[in-house]
Amino acid sequence: MISPWMYWMVALVFIQQEALAGEKTDPALVPSIFSPESAPAHAVSHLAGFVLWITGVIFVVVAGLLVYAVLRFRRRANDDGTEPAQIYGSGLVEGAWTTVPFLIVLVLTLATARVIHEVQDARKPAAALDVQVIGHQWWWEIRYPKLGIVTANELHVPVSQSSDRLPTFLELRSADVVHSFWVPRLAGKTDLIPNKVNSMWIEPERTGLFLGQCAKYCGTQHAKMLLRVYVDTREDFDRWVKEQQELAENNPSAAAGRLVFERTACINCHAVNGTVGNGRFGPDLTHLMSRATLGSGALMNSAGGLRAWIKSPERFKPGVLMPAMNLNDGDLDKLVAYLTTLK
Amino acid sequence: MSPAIRTGDVGGTLPLVSKAETEKSFFDSIHSWLVTVDHKKLGLMYIMYGLFFLLIAGIEATLMRIQLAFPNNHFLSPQFFNQLFTVHGTTMVFFVGMPLVFGFANYLVPLMIGARDLAFPRLNAFGFWLSALGGVLLYFSFIGGEGMAGAGSAPDIGWFAYAPLTGKAFSKGHSTDYWILGLMVSGFGSIATAANVFTTILCMRCRGMTLSKMPLLAWLNLVMSGMVLLAVSPLTAAQIMLLLDRFAGSHFFDTQAGGSATLWMHFFWIFGHPEVYILIIPAFAFASEIIPVFSRKAIFGYPAMVGATVAIGFVSVSVWAHHMFTIGMTSASNTFFAISTMMVGIPTGIKIFNWLGTMWGGKLRFDTPMLFCIAFLFQFLIAGLTGIMLGAAPFNWQLNDSYFVVAHFHFTLVGGFLTMIFAAVYYWFPKATGRRFSETLGKWHFWLFVLGFHMTFDTMHIPGILGMPRRIYTYEAGRGWGVLNLIVTLGVLFQAIGILIFVFNLLRSARKGPPAGNDPWDAWTLEWATSSPPPEFNFAEIPTVKSRRPLWDIKHPTDPDWKYE
Numbered sequence: 001m002i003s004p005w006m007y008w009m010v011a012l013v014f015i016q017q018e019a020l021a022g023e024k025t026d027p028a029l030v031p032s033i034f035s036p037e038s039a040p041a042h043a044v045s046h047l048a049g050f051v052l053w054i055t056g057v058i059f060v061v062v063a064g065l066l067v068y069a070v071l072r073f074r075r076r077a078n079d080d081g082t083e084p085a086q087i088y089g090s091g092l093v094e095g096a097w098t099t100v101p102f103l104i105v106l107v108l109t110l111a112t113a114r115v116i117h118e119v120q121d122a123r124k125p126a127a128a129l130d131v132q133v134i135g136h137q138w139w140w141e142i143r144y145p146k147l148g149i150v151t152a153n154e155l156h157v158p159v160s161q162s163s164d165r166l167p168t169f170l171e172l173r174s175a176d177v178v179h180s181f182w183v184p185r186l187a188g189k190t191d192l193i194p195n196k197v198n199s200m201w202i203e204p205e206r207t208g209l210f211l212g213q214c215a216k217y218c219g220t221q222h223a224k225m226l227l228r229v230y231v232d233t234r235e236d237f238d239r240w241v242k243e244q245q246e247l248a249e250n251n252p253s254a255a256a257g258r259l260v261f262e263r264t265a266c267i268n269c270h271a272v273n274g275t276v277g278n279g280r281f282g283p284d285l286t287h288l289m290s291r292a293t294l295g296s297g298a299l300m301n302s303a304g305g306l307r308a309w310i311k312s313p314e315r316f317k318p319g320v321l322m323p324a325m326n327l328n329d330g331d332l333d334k335l336v337a338y339l340t341t342l343k
Numbered sequence: 344m345s346p347a348i349r350t351g352d353v354g355g356t357l358p359l360v361s362k363a364e365t366e367k368s369f370f371d372s373i374h375s376w377l378v379t380v381d382h383k384k385l386g387l388m389y390i391m392y393g394l395f396f397l398l399i400a401g402i403e404a405t406l407m408r409i410q411l412a413f414p415n416n417h418f419l420s421p422q423f424f425n426q427l428f429t430v431h432g433t434t435m436v437f438f439v440g441m442p443l444v445f446g447f448a449n450y451l452v453p454l455m456i457g458a459r460d461l462a463f464p465r466l467n468a469f470g471f472w473l474s475a476l477g478g479v480l481l482y483f484s485f486i487g488g489e490g491m492a493g494a495g496s497a498p499d500i501g502w503f504a505y506a507p508l509t510g511k512a513f514s515k516g517h518s519t520d521y522w523i524l525g526l527m528v529s530g531f532g533s534i535a536t537a538a539n540v541f542t543t544i545l546c547m548r549c550r551g552m553t554l555s556k557m558p559l560l561a562w563l564n565l566v567m568s569g570m571v572l573l574a575v576s577p578l579t580a581a582q583i584m585l586l587l588d589r590f591a592g593s594h595f596f597d598t599q600a601g602g603s604a605t606l607w608m609h610f611f612w613i614f615g616h617p618e619v620y621i622l623i624i625p626a627f628a629f630a631s632e633i634i635p636v637f638s639r640k641a642i643f644g645y646p647a648m649v650g651a652t653v654a655i656g657f658v659s660v661s662v663w664a665h666h667m668f669t670i671g672m673t674s675a676s677n678t679f680f681a682i683s684t685m686m687v688g689i690p691t692g693i694k695i696f697n698w699l700g701t702m703w704g705g706k707l708r709f710d711t712p713m714l715f716c717i718a719f720l721f722q723f724l725i726a727g728l729t730g731i732m733l734g735a736a737p738f739n740w741q742l743n744d745s746y747f748v749v750a751h752f753h754f755t756l757v758g759g760f761l762t763m764i765f766a767a768v769y770y771w772f773p774k775a776t777g778r779r780f781s782e783t784l785g786k787w788h789f790w791l792f793v794l795g796f797h798m799t800f801d802t803m804h805i806p807g808i809l810g811m812p813r814r815i816y817t818y819e820a821g822r823g824w825g826v827l828n829l830i831v832t833l834g835v836l837f838q839a840i841g842i843l844i845f846v847f848n849l850l851r852s853a854r855k856g857p858p859a860g861n862d863p864w865d866a867w868t869l870e871w872a873t874s875s876p877p878p879e880f881n882f883a884e885i886p887t888v889k890s891r892r893p894l895w896d897i898k899h900p901t902d903p904d905w906k907y908e
Contacts, residue, residue, distance in 0.1 A: 004725055004801050011805050011827070030823040031810030033741040044737045051735050055728040062724055065699055070717060073638070075706040083899075084706050088907055089644035093700070094693070098647075101692040108735065109682045115737040116681070120674040137513075172671075177508045178604055180669060180744060184810040188740020191670045193605065194507060194598035198671035211822070215669075215744045215812040217501045219508060220421050223815035297819075318421050 005056045031184040031211050037231075038186040039160075039167070039203040040119045047115045054104060119188075122201060129157060129168040135179030135192035135214070137321060138221040139283055139296040149244045150271070152283030153296045154228045158237040160203045166234075167203035177219060183212030183229050191216055204231040213297070220319030226297025240290075247274035248286050248342050257338025260331045269322070272342065282322060288342040295320065307336045380464035381879055382449045385471050387775060389446030390768075392475060393439050394846075397761075399482075400434040401842060403427045405835055408799075412832040414820035424816035425499035430481065432502030433522065435756070437529050438478040440622045443764050445470070445536045447625060448564045450775065452540060454870035454877060455558045457549025457886045462542040470536035477529025484521030498522035501814060503615060504585075506596030506607035511589050520589065527582040530575045537571035540564055549869075550887040555649075556908070558868050558891060559642060562649050563628035566656045570617050570624070573660060578614035581607060605670055612663035620659040623755060624652060626723075626763035627694060630716050633770050634698050636866045637713035638705030641892065641904065644697045651690035651697075658687050668739040677736045684734035691727055695720065710864075711785030715766035718793050722758030726751060729804070744814075747807025753800050765792075765845065772849070773863045777875040778856030784848040788841045795837025802830045867892035 036045045133155070134141040142151050157168040172181055174192040181200065182189035190200040204210070214225035232240060250258075258275065261267065267277035273286040294301045294309050298317040308315070310332060313322045327335065367375065376384060407427050410419040419427070449467065453460055461467050485497045498518045500509050509519050544565045548557065557565075585607075587593040594600040596607045635642045642648060665684040668677055698720060707713065729751040733739050742748060765788070772780050806824045807813075818824055862871040871894055873882055890896055890904035 004804070007801060008805060008808070011802075025821050025823045027823075029821060032823075033808055033810065041741075044741055047735060048732070048738045048741070051732050051738055055731055059724065059728055062695065062699075063721060066717070066720055066724075069699055069702045070707065073702060073705050073707050075708055079706060083639050084704055086641050086902075086904075086907070087643065087700075087704065088641050089647065089700075094644050094647050094697070097696040098689065098693055101689045105685045105688055108731065109678075109685055112681045112685075112735045112737065113678045115735075116674050116677050119737060119740075120677065177513055178505050182744075182810070182812065184741060188737060189669050189743060190740070193670060195601065195603065196605065196671065212810070213812060213815075217425075217505070217508075217744075217814040219513065220425060220499070222425075223421060223817055226819070 005052070005059060028208060029211055033184045036185055037204055037206045037208075037210070039205075040122075040187040040201065041185055043115050043119050044188050047111060050111055051108065054108065058104070124169055124201070125165060125167065127166055128201070129166065130171070131155065131157070131168055132171045132173065133181055133192065135172075135174040135176070135181075135218070137176050137219050138214070138225040138317075140181075140225070140227055141175070141283070144241075147241055147245065149241065150284040151244065151287065151291070153226070153293065154230065154291050156230045156232055156237060156240050157202065157204060158234050159207050159231050160205055162205075165203065167201050169199060169201045172198040172200065178216050179214045179218050179225070180216035181212070181227070182215040183210050183227060185210050186212075186229060189215045202229075204229075207231045207233055207236075221317055224296060224298045224317050224320075226293070228292065228297070243290065243343075244287055248272050250274065251338075251341040254334075254338040254341045257334035257336070260327070260335045261338055264325065264327070264331075265323075266325070266335075285339065285342055288339055290343060295322075303336055303340050306339055307332060310335065378468075380460075380468045382453050382460045382464065382467060383775070383877060383879075383881075385467055386446045386448075386450030389442045389449055389471055389474075392471075392478070393442035393446060396434050396438040396442070396478060398842070398846070400431050400439060401839065403431040403434070405839060407431065408832040408835045410816060411818075411828050413829065414818050414822075414825050416817055419816065421816040422499060425501075425814070426497040428814055429498050429501055429504075429522070433481060433498075433526070434478070436502065436618065436622075437526055438474075438481070440756070440760065441529070441533055442474060444567065444622060444625045445474075445533070445540075447629070447767055447771075448540045448568070449536070451771065451870065452543055452561055452564055453547070454774075454873070454881055455868050456544065456547060456552055456561050457869050457882060457888065458543060458547040459881050459885075461539050462547055463539050466535050466539050470532040470539065473532030473535065474529040475532075477525045477527075477532065479525075480521050480528060481525035484518045484525075503611050504607075505611075506585070506604045507598045507602070509585060509589075509607075510597050510599075512597075512599060520586070523582050523586055523589075527579055527586075530579045530582070533571055533575050534579070537568040537575070540568040541572070544568075549885050552888050555646075556888060556891050559631035559645065559648055560628040560868075563624050563631065563652050566652050567621055567624045567628075570621050570656055570659065574614045574617035574621060577610050581610035581614075584610075605667075608667050608670065609663070612666045613660070615666065616663040617659045619752070619755065620655055622760045623723075624655070626719065626760045627652065629763045629767040629770070630698060630719060632868065633712050633766055634701050634716050636864050637708045637710060637716070638702045639708075640701055640705040641895075642697070643700030643703070644693075645891065645908075647693055648697055651693040654690040655687060658683060658690070662687060665734055665736075665739070668736045669743050681734055681736040685731055688727060688731055688734075695724060695727075710769075711780075711782060711789060712766045712770035712864075714786070714789045715762050715769070718789070719759060719762045719766065722754055722762060722796070726754035726759055729754065742807060744812055745807035746811045746813055747804050749813050750800050750803035750807060753803070758796060758800065762796075765789075768845075768849070770864070771870075772852070773859030774870055774875050774877070776853045776856070777859055778852055778854075779859045779863065780848050780852040780856055784844050788844045788848065790841075791837045791844065792841030795834045795839075795841060798834030798837065799831050800834075802827055802834070806831075862894070865898075867895040867898075869893055 034045055036042045130146055132143040132145060140153050142155050158166050160166045172190055172192045174194040179192040180189045186202040186204055187200055190198050208231055210229040212227040214222055262276050267279050269279040269282035271278045271284045291301055294305055295317045299305050310325055312324050313320045410416050410424055496518050500514055500519055544561050584595040588595055588597050594602040596602045598604050631642055662684045664680045733742055769785055806827050809823050811824050859875050861875055869886060890908055892904045896903035
């Protein structure tokens with residue numbers, strides 16, 4: 001008998017082992033909750049495996065009884081038309097099938113309580129990295145208060161080694177509606193709720209890119225509130241921090257574009273450190289070109305992408321709160337030339 | 344027929360007036376439905392209303408599935424997609440689920456407890472028309488309301504409408520107001536009808552029918568209507584508070600002025616979780632009536648079934664925050680709600696085992712209603728087990744708001760509730776219309792629907808496990824979700840054909856089906872003692888019963904139930 005459990009397992013193995021036909025899937029980028037790479041995600045995945053085993057056994061037993069009853073007790077062709085023996089119940093049998101589920105529930109709740117405690121009540125090591133994540137409609141503001149860094153949509157954290165643990169603790173807030181921070185391979189999700197400060201932690205044990213996205217419906221562009229977490233080696237992370245802490249490069253060749261930036265509505269929402277732009281409604285652009293994507297993952301970041309995005313954000317992200325800037329082609333070229341210097 | 348039960352046959356056929364005088368014009372007949380206070384007509388109107396909205400919400404679901412069949416698809420705009428899932432969810436719960444629940448309660452409860460009508464027939468009509476108005480208000484928003492900035496009309500806030508997205512700052516225009524008013528008005532209707540059903544079951548039972556001799560369907564509807572009174576009231580209160588926020592400048596949920604977003608979540612889920620049981624308990628009720636008849640055996644463990652239902656009713660009001668494991672509650676709260684949630688598994692398990700016990704040693708007849716019951720047992724088992732996975736709070740941190748959850752609750756509501764609604768419609772169709780439906784078409788409906796259902800909803804668990812959140816209008820390629828979503832969408836096709844066959848079968852059989860007779864299934868409860876369709880007064884003489892299966896006693900005078908109960 002094919003149970004959904006077997007079907008799920010076969011499908012999961014299939015997807016994680018091989019790229020799907022017609023869709024080039026890099027298995028490392030599939031955000032599966034069953035390929036954890038961080039301590040809290042491991043804890044959840046272990047519990048999940050245990051729960052799947054128990055429920056799988058229950059399924060096989062009960063569905064087996066059902067199939068057996070359907071086959072064994074079907075009315076036969078040569079039925080004599082009499083009614084079968086009427087049985088109204090049995091204290092013994094009913095007692096048994098009350099007690100056994102009770103014991104199963106007891107075991108499951110104990111295992112669950114243990115993991116809740118392990119993940120939620122984990123002590124924060126003194127060395128832990130602090131990061132604030134603030135949800136906006138429809139992008140992520142990311143701040144490193146002790147390092148003086150403000151960025152957006154792409155979180156950089158250092159890898160944690162067993163000999164030298166370095167978890168990252170996230171403080172989660174929202175500027176408008178409820179959002180949810182979810183990077184499945186690193187940890188379960190936690191909501192970002194206005195007027196409430198939440199926290200969660202990750203402790204990635206492998207470098208690389210981990211994908212996630214907003215998991216709580218937050219309005220029109222909930223779907224394009226994507227999230228990237230880069231887990232860097234210690235050296236790479238330190239280098240990234242150093243670059244981010246610098247002011248924006250003041251490249252004389254882009255002065256005309258900088259003037260466009262400073263004299264149009266851009267600065268109402270966007271900040272670039274070292275310029276008059278200090279708007280906080282949209283993402284900080286100080287090191288815009290250090291990020292791989294634009295519009296919280298709506299499109300890839302490049303000079304061409306930037307130009308198209310500024311011309312019409314609506315084209316890539318319908319409903320986005322950034323308006324089309326209606327710049328003439330000359331100003332647009334200058335502005336893009338300036339923005340591409342913000343490395 | 345024995346003197347213990349007198350059927351209503353005589354009532355409808357006394358030749359006192361000529362045929363011409365009894366024949367009504369089209370408008371007279373419409374008028375008689377509009378002003379009726381008869382529980383059977385109101386019940387049928389509730390059911391037809393629910394089935395009509397089932398088709399509407401099914402079309403909405405189909406549109407969404409087409410959009411999600413491929414990554415980066417542009418079939419629907421994000422605004423329209425968001426409206427669709429909001430209206431689909433709201434419609435399915437409030438204008439499909441609730442009307443079907445109350446429709447069957449209306450039609451069946453008085454017949455099964457030997458009463459002439461509900462306790463308050465005019466309140467009953469009032470409740471129906473209020474609920475009907477609620478649905479009209481919701482759909483009027485498509486033309487009458489304007490949503491979030493640039494989002495056209497119709498509410499796009501999700502069916503659980505989390506604050507502060509519903510505030511004036513984020514949902515301009517009036518579509519959210521139509522959503523609030525539609526639910527509030529239909530909520531008043533639900534409360535009225537629940538009070539009515541509750542009172543009827545407690546006060547209107549025929550002679551001899553003590554609480555312990557009621558059919559299980561009556562018991563389960565008693566628990567269900569009690570839960571409606573408990574659950575719908577906080578929702579109505581929250582809707583009033585939200586209206587005050589939007590129009591009178593209060594700040595209950597207005598986080599920009601110090602209000603609380605989590606307060607709304609608590610209000611909504613203290614309604615929302617019992618609501619799931621409000622829908623599924625009537626499904627249990629149908630299973631508890633249909634499975635015995637087609638197994639040819641009395642229900643196994645009646646007292647345990649009643650006890651388990653009451654236990655579910657109690658536990659269901661202490662599990663609501665398992666929808667909120669990710670909002671940052673303390674570890675103690677999370678543990679409490681994980682435990683209370685898993686405890687629901689115990690009474691639910693008892694029920695499944697008792698149905699299996701009823702089938703055990705029987706002579707199973709696989710008519711269409713029974714086929715749906717067997718599918719229900721299988722599907723509800725899976726829904727319960729994925730529910731346990733979601734109840735394990737840390738597992739829930741991963742699965743919450745993913746497609747796994749969508750698959751889970753569709754297993755409950757489509758694989759459980761709707762499957763039993765099909766069973767119930769087929770089972771009581773001959774009673775309500777006096778005609779038999781086509782068994783062949785019924786079986787086509789069954790197999791197509793079950794095939795499509797499993798294609799769609801078994802598969803849908805996996806994108807959730809692979810990190811796909813719900814309520815996204817599109818998704819990136821290269822995440823391993825594409826092929827799975829295509830399979831999910833293809834399953835919809837089979838379900839849709841199944842549903843169309845169902846509708847065709849009902850419409851055709853209601854006019855052209857062969858006569859059914861009073862008791863086509865050889866069943867045992869009181870509704871089968873009267874004529875099909877029953878006369879307005881149900882029973883010519885109020886029956887007297889001695890056991891839970893009065894018709895069994897009559898059919899087997901040498902071996903009656905009351906000797907053993």
